[in-house]
Amino acid sequence: MKLFLFLLLLLESFFINAQHQDKIDFVRGEILITPLPKEKKILGKVTYTFKVLADVDSVFLDARNISFSNVKLNGAKANYSNTDKIISIHKKFKKGRSYTLFLDYSATPTQTVYFLGWEDDVPDNEQIWTQGQGKYTSHWLPSFDDMEEKVEFDLNITFDDSYEVIANGKLVSTKSNSKDKKIWHFDMQHPMSSYLLAVAVGNYQKQELVSKSGIPITNYYYPQDSLRVEPTYRYTRRIFDFLEDEIGVPYPWQNYKQVPVHDFLYAGMENTGTTIFSDGYVIDSTAFIDKNYVNVNAHELAHQWFGNLVTEKDGNHHWLQEGFATYYAYLAEKGIFGNDHFYWKLYNTLTELQDLVDKNEGQSLLDPKASSLTFYEKGAWALFMLREDIGDAAFKKGIQNYLKKYSFRNVTVSDFLEEMESASGNDLSAFKKDWLDNTGIPYDKAKNSLIKYSPSLRLLFEMEADFKKAKSDDIDYAKYWNGSPSIHLKKNILEYHQNSLPEEIIEKAFASDTVPIRQTLSMVADIKRYPKEAFESLLNDKSYVTVENTLFKLWQTYLQDRKVYLDETKDLIGLPNKNLRLLWLTLAMLTEDYQGSKTKVYFDELSGYTDSRYSFEIRQGAFFYLKEAFGFTDQNLKDLMQATTHHSWQFKKFARDLLKEVIKDQDYKKRIENVSKELNDEELRYLKSIEY
Numbered sequence: 001m002k003l004f005l006f007l008l009l010l011l012e013s014f015f016i017n018a019q020h021q022d023k024i025d026f027v028r029g030e031i032l033i034t035p036l037p038k039e040k041k042i043l044g045k046v047t048y049t050f051k052v053l054a055d056v057d058s059v060f061l062d063a064r065n066i067s068f069s070n071v072k073l074n075g076a077k078a079n080y081s082n083t084d085k086i087i088s089i090h091k092k093f094k095k096g097r098s099y100t101l102f103l104d105y106s107a108t109p110t111q112t113v114y115f116l117g118w119e120d121d122v123p124d125n126e127q128i129w130t131q132g133q134g135k136y137t138s139h140w141l142p143s144f145d146d147m148e149e150k151v152e153f154d155l156n157i158t159f160d161d162s163y164e165v166i167a168n169g170k171l172v173s174t175k176s177n178s179k180d181k182k183i184w185h186f187d188m189q190h191p192m193s194s195y196l197l198a199v200a201v202g203n204y205q206k207q208e209l210v211s212k213s214g215i216p217i218t219n220y221y222y223p224q225d226s227l228r229v230e231p232t233y234r235y236t237r238r239i240f241d242f243l244e245d246e247i248g249v250p251y252p253w254q255n256y257k258q259v260p261v262h263d264f265l266y267a268g269m270e271n272t273g274t275t276i277f278s279d280g281y282v283i284d285s286t287a288f289i290d291k292n293y294v295n296v297n298a299h300e301l302a303h304q305w306f307g308n309l310v311t312e313k314d315g316n317h318h319w320l321q322e323g324f325a326t327y328y329a330y331l332a333e334k335g336i337f338g339n340d341h342f343y344w345k346l347y348n349t350l351t352e353l354q355d356l357v358d359k360n361e362g363q364s365l366l367d368p369k370a371s372s373l374t375f376y377e378k379g380a381w382a383l384f385m386l387r388e389d390i391g392d393a394a395f396k397k398g399i400q401n402y403l404k405k406y407s408f409r410n411v412t413v414s415d416f417l418e419e420m421e422s423a424s425g426n427d428l429s430a431f432k433k434d435w436l437d438n439t440g441i442p443y444d445k446a447k448n449s450l451i452k453y454s455p456s457l458r459l460l461f462e463m464e465a466d467f468k469k470a471k472s473d474d475i476d477y478a479k480y481w482n483g484s485p486s487i488h489l490k491k492n493i494l495e496y497h498q499n500s501l502p503e504e505i506i507e508k509a510f511a512s513d514t515v516p517i518r519q520t521l522s523m524v525a526d527i528k529r530y531p532k533e534a535f536e537s538l539l540n541d542k543s544y545v546t547v548e549n550t551l552f553k554l555w556q557t558y559l560q561d562r563k564v565y566l567d568e569t570k571d572l573i574g575l576p577n578k579n580l581r582l583l584w585l586t587l588a589m590l591t592e593d594y595q596g597s598k599t600k601v602y603f604d605e606l607s608g609y610t611d612s613r614y615s616f617e618i619r620q621g622a623f624f625y626l627k628e629a630f631g632f633t634d635q636n637l638k639d640l641m642q643a644t645t646h647h648s649w650q651f652k653k654f655a656r657d658l659l660k661e662v663i664k665d666q667d668y669k670k671r672i673e674n675v676s677k678e679l680n681d682e683e684l685r686y687l688k689s690i691e692y
């Protein structure tokens with residue numbers, strides 16, 4: 001999973017469940033589900049086949065808030081009991097025998113399955129999608145919260161045939177069930193952990209690709225996004241072919257699918273063969289420079305080996321998933337964006353990790369409660385340095401042996417290290433001590449590796465050493481600026497030394513045809529130090545972030561030209577979060593005499609963006625500008641209170657914090673109390689929980 005704040009999920013998964021059932025081996029699960037979006041329910045039937053490894057008198061499955069109407073064991077009525085967390089089947093199970101268990105059930109998931117757009121009047125925005133990791137598939141399917149139970153699942157889904165239905169595995173047939181209903185039958189050939197099950201339903205079209213090795217790749221998109229397919233999925237095939245080649249073990253599943261969904265919880269999730277990701281990454285070609293899907297694309301794909309083919313035994317071995325997916329994604333990006341991009345990425349994360357250590361917050365990679373920075377970035381660093389230690393050939397050999405030996409099984413850090421030791425003939429205890437056990441980071445060793453490979457970082461470190469010795473005025477910046485073609489070095493010089501740079505360098509930066517270099521210029525604090533015309537030229541750059549920064553700074557600085565700037569940018573929308581449109585509406589209303597007759601139209605548009613039909617990124621932006629400049633309407637307050645129950649953790653927090661703040665104002669307080677009458681108990685729960 002590519003996400004932030006993994007910690008919370010992890011803590012929950014450690015202490016609440018992890019009850020391992022080692023006397024039973026579930027082999028197959030044949031699932032038939034019927035999602036009922038209006039009722040937010042899942043009706044399901046599942047048949048499990050399992051082997052008994054030792055005599056036991058009960059078998060259990062995780063089943064959260066699931067009610068059962070029929071439970072059969074080998075075709076006969078079973079003796080069972082259930083709670084709101086599990087179902088137990090009671091019988092004297094004999095070692096060596098196989099059984100089939102049939103469960104007919106109804107689930108009302110409070111998490112894991114998200115039904116969006118079924119209650120509003122917006123056409124074609126209906127979606128259903130699942131998120132299993134950290135959220136428990138057992139909310140919609142009696143299954144196994146323990147990652148160690150791997151099952152070959154086959155999914156059958158009954159739904160309205162006007163929608164696209166996507167799930168793990170190969171779609172082998174669809175058949176009409178009744179009028180307007182179809183059953184989609186997906187086949188899987190290998191076992192996997194339950195958290196990797198996925199279902200997505202919505203209005204989609206698809207782009208079909210085939211990897212060099214012949215694996216079908218399907219990239220889904222909304223019908224209105226056909227022009228965004230190329231920039232969004234740019235390099236997909238190249239990444240796929242690269243990873244198969246670099247890892248040296250064939251892609252383990254029958255096919256690969258990527259599905260964007262609305263208001264996703266994270267950046268992306270690597271369900272087996274079926275990555276679900278945030279539609280905030282569905283972008284046009286101008287946005288590519290500001291925010292693209294390439295890293296998430298590569299990260300989730302790498303998990304198909306590291307996480308899905310071999311799966312951590314439990315959270316103590318989480319490095320084996322996130323560190324590896326992060327590292328291989330960086331390698332894939334290195335092939336696409338070049339060495340400089342790769343080493344500067346490592347340099348930047350090394351700096352972040354060192355900052356953590358300086359604050360005494362460094363963490364061991366073996367700490368199951370470590371932060372995502374540790375698991376992802378320190379994890380990637382550990383692999384980079386391991387490869388340094390043992391060399392390319394042994395590294396690749398060890399990775400291949402490890403993946404082959406533990407295919408479709410669970411792994412520990414020791415399993416991995418043993419394979420690397422035997423492939424390299426090295427004793428890796430020093431590596432383990434430095435990179436895995438250590439809460440600090442071997443900074444100098446890491447830095448020396450960067451110096452070895454990256455000429456531009458070598459210059460950066462020289463410049464920093466100069467800076468420590470001399471006053472900034474005495475530094476020969478031109479030597480560093482001209483010393484390397486590195487965009488990253490130039491950006492660093494502009495960002496950290498803007499106040500001391502000679503005119504000549506600023507001129508060169510403005511004259512550059514590289515958008516990211518010019519973007520750094522758009523971020524400066526005081527634009528009056530730069531020639532007006534040069535700064536204005538940034539307004540035409542192919543980057544929505546550059547244009548956003550530039551428009552705001554110009555508008556703030558050159559009052560007499562506000563109308564010109566607004567006219568120039570009036571048709572721009574920007575990133576998927578509408579960054580430019582929201583800013584433009586705000587500035588247009590704040591500009592005296594600018595299309596005064598339209599002020600109400602502009603306000604209605606901006607104010608309308610807090611509605612739940614828009615993505616939470618857009619809503620968050622609209623709340624921000626309204627709060628800063630205009631205040632909230634009653635409808636905005638209602639939208640805000642509804643947002644306090646949103647399924648996205650970040651947006652929910654944003655809404656709760658904002659509500660807590662605005663309610664301090666007496667006028668708002670009265671209006672909020674008034675609007676509350678139109679809300680239901682769930683929507684009012686947060687308001688009632690705070691003191692105001």
Ligand SMILES: [Zn+2]
Nearest residue numbers: 001002322325
């Ligand atoms: Zn991940």
